[in-house]
Amino acid sequence: MAEAHGALAEQFEELPQQQEASMLGMWTFLATEILFFGGLFMSYIAYRSIYSQAFAEASKHTIVLFGTINTAILLTSSLTMVLAVHSIQENNVKWTIRHLLLTISLACAFLVLKGFEYRQDLHENLWPGPHFKTGLPPQAQIFWFLYWAMTGLHALHVTVGIAVLSVMAFLAGRGKFSATYYNPIDVTALYWHFVDIVWIFLYPLLYLINRSS
Amino acid sequence: MSSTIIPKKIFIRVWAALLVLLLLTWSLAQLNLGKFNAVAALTIAVAKMLLVILYFMHVRYSSRLTWIFVAAGFIWLVILVDLTLSDYLTRGWVPGVPDKTWEHGVWPAPQKD
Amino acid sequence: MKTATAGPIREAPTASKRRTYFEEGGQTLASWLLTTDHKRIGLLYLFSILFYFAIAAVAAALMRLELITPSGDMVTSDSYNKLFTIHGTLMVWFFLIPSIPAVLGNFVIPMMLGARDVAFPKLNLLSWYLFNLGGLLATYAVAFGGVDTGWTFYTPYSSTYSNSHVITMAAGIFIAGFGTILTGLNFIITIHKLRAPGLTWFRLPLFIWSLYATSVIMVLATPVLAITLALMALERIWGVGVFDPKLGGDPVLFQHLFWFYSHPAVYIMILPGMGVISEVVTCFSRKPIFGYHFVGGASVAIAILGFLVWGHHMFVSSQSIYAGLVFSLLSYLVAVPSAIKVFNWTMTLYRGSISLATPMLYALGFIGLFTIGGLTGLFLAALGLDVHVTDTYFIVAHFHYIMVGGMVTAFMGGLHYWWPKITGRLYPEKLGQLAALIMYIGFNLTFFPQFVVGYLGMPRRYHAYAPEFQIYNVLSSAGASILGAGYLLPLIYFIWSIKHGKKAPPNPWNATGLEWQTPSPPPKHNFEHVPVVDQAPYQYSPEAAEEMVHG
Secondary structure, eight states, X not given: OOOTTOOOOTTOSSHHHHHHHHHHHHHHHXXXXXXXXXXXXXXXXXXXXXXXXXXXXXXXXXXXHHHHHHHHXXXXXXXXXXXXXXXXXXXXXXXXXXXXXXXXXXXXXXXXXXXXXXXXXXXXXXSSSTTOOTTSOTTHHHHHHHHHHHHHHHHHHHHHHHHHHHHHHXXXXXXXXXXXXXXXXXXXXXXXXXXXXXXXXXXXHHHSSSTTO | OOOSOOOHHHHHHHHHHHHHHHHHHHHHHHSOOTTHHHXXXXXXXXXXXXXXXXXXXXXXXXXXXXXXXXXXXXXXHHHHHHHHHHHHTTTXXXXXXXXXXXXXXXXXXXXXX | OOOOSSOSOOOOOOTTOOOOTTTTTOSSHHHHHTOOOHHHHHHHHHHHHHHHHHHHHHHHHHHHHHTTSSSOOSSOHHHHHHHHHHHHHHHIIIIIHHIIIIIIIHHHHHHHHTOSSOSOHHHHHHHHHHHHHHHHXXXXXXXXXXXXXXXXXXXXXXXXXXXXXXXXXXXXXXXXXXXXXXXXXHHHHHHHHOOOTTOOGGGSOHHHHHHHHHHHHHHHHHHHHHHHHHHHHHHHHHOOOTTOGGGTOOHHHHXXXXXXXXXXXXXXXXXXXXXXXXXXXXXXXXXXXXXXXXXXXXXXXXXXXXGGOGXXXXXXXXXXXXXXXXXXXXXXXXXHHHHHHHHHHHHHHTTOOOOOOHHHHHHHHHHHHHHHHHHHHHHHHSHHHHHHHTTBHHHHHHHHIIIIIIIIHHHHHHHHHHHHHHHSBOOOHHHHHHHHHHHXXXXXXXXXXXXHHHHTTOBSSOSOOOGGGHHHHHHHHHHHHHHHHHHHHHHHHHHHHHXXXXXOOSOTXXXXXXXXXXXXSOOTTSOSSOOOOOSOSOOOOHHHHHHHHHO
16 A cells, blocks of 8 residues: 555555556455455355254244444444545545444444444354254354354454554544545445445344244 | 445445335334245345345445455355255155155254243 | 665776766665666665565475475474465565566566657656555564465465565565566556557567566456455454354455456466566577567467466355356367467477577477476366375465466576676676576476376375375475575575676677667667667577577
């Protein structure tokens, strides 16, 4: 990534070239993330295709209230994120920082709710292993393993996102960004929306399989 | 990367649409639509994703190169899923036997412990 | 490691002393370890991969020693399992995958593009650190008991039953994998955004096309390996059942995920080699490449088709036979672009003015050996035949023809070709040609008998075998010692050349390409002024070359 001072890095000839390179670089990174999560999605799809009943039963024990509220939180955090970019495009540093802080708060709220949800899941013995909740088919453990792995990896990405957003807010407070240079915020926003999109798919796959019976 | 500044109200509308879609997907899940439940849920998820990508991530206003990069990631995931599923979905096929020789959803026979 | 307080090249003090990248940017250890100069990073990678290559080569030597006699009398079968695992994992992830891209690619790509550096120089340095952090973990796993699962880590052995350092090794590969991803990302953006004015896509050297295709594969395939190894490790740590048949898990799912990466990985390994060959063959035939667009397009086709064939590693795994049919057909298709390249290189040689300099000897060796390796791949793509030879030495010979006969040969060729540019010194040409010949003879003696003995039924990954196979194994082990000599010789004369080799001019081969328009070795910023390109690549003329030679 380019220098945080906003100067043109020496391997580039002009600022737009540097900007485009940063954006394309982040898109490339997001493509790798699609494949990274993709391995987990693939495992989920493969097992759901052969164990559809066990998965449906296992999924009933997810807490759809937490899942739905968390989806709403993340969708809203994407809004505040894009408004942060909008603010810096209009050279409004104050509102850039405010929107960044709002995004961070929503992200933290997501993690807090996730924590309560995890606590509840553990209370019900939904951790795969010898003490797994009785009464469910054995393949339900595969569903629950994937639940922990996928939401855990996602939560890790949310945490990293919070750290990066905090750095952005700090740097913005130091006056590092303006309407002519705000690459890092742009690129962070792309990452944040990606994290949102992963959850957009996790929600129906984990929570909504079999709510009606 | 767009140098055009998209008006705030577009973002607010996209956000509202996303919340409506969330409500829709939750509501549909309460009904028993059989196989269609999964189709509906995934279709709505794809719609939400497209809204986020095209508007929040500015791809609608970005260069063709960006579109290609975005598409590549998804296409490759589709390759992984499709060809792997081609194994899982055809394992039970036996030439000359019209019905599958193992039952979907119950393979191998589950051990009750 | 360059710790000298003066650069390795002592230039006689003159009025106009030119500073190279060895002097500019500092000459302390810290200035090398914290460099963001792509040329220095390329050299850092060279040192690193030589270290891992040495360990893996020792493992191979021990294996070949054991295999001289039919009974398992030198090492136990457990130890032998560890030897081939160490050999495979270190060679694949810590030598072959980084070799051309991270060493030659890092050095040459910005220069070929007329750029000052890659798009993200700090990420470039991070890549090297991630690579070595991963390598540290891998070395630890090797040193403190080894891993015995094979480089393929098949479950449930790796995830449940093995008692070796699986997780440490997997973690090492995981971390090194992120180094690879960042390198690929860097190259992709550099090639898109940092080309000199006038350097359109179809004026790019074919080395760039190959490295671009390689980078796309790196970026799209490696993440799947990462998550797969993570899943395997989680299963090992927490005993969850994602690949465990007892809980309904499917070991074949691991194989799908693993080979989704590992088949394209072999194209990560060979495509850069093909790129080197395109450069060398044109230069030493003094002829523009035959069918530039086809060769460039073939690189892209290999990258794409290479993702569609992974199931050919799983024909006997209980994968659905219908999926097997599809993968078999696609595997035949992926051979086509490689064949196109071989055809085009051959047509470039035809009626060219050929000079048998060392890089060219390696290139010619590559074309022959890669063709043999590739053709045997077609044998393996046939479902029925593969059932017979799978897990035999036929497979071992097949991939060594491509990886060693192809890739390592190309790496040696590229190293010789760009050595004057990298170090400002010429290596001794006669010794170079001798080493190429020794390597070629040693290689064929090592691996050709393996085709035969594999077809006759000798299984791979066994330290004991039926007595009737002994003659082939003896030939193979004899070949291996010759091959070793063939690699040792360049190591010695390259090091010698740094202090004692003749000084190299900017363009010792009279080659086209922007990297030759700058001094040898280059200054830190590569070019005094950003070059402007206005012609097609490879503007060689065999007639002019012949005239120069014969008058």
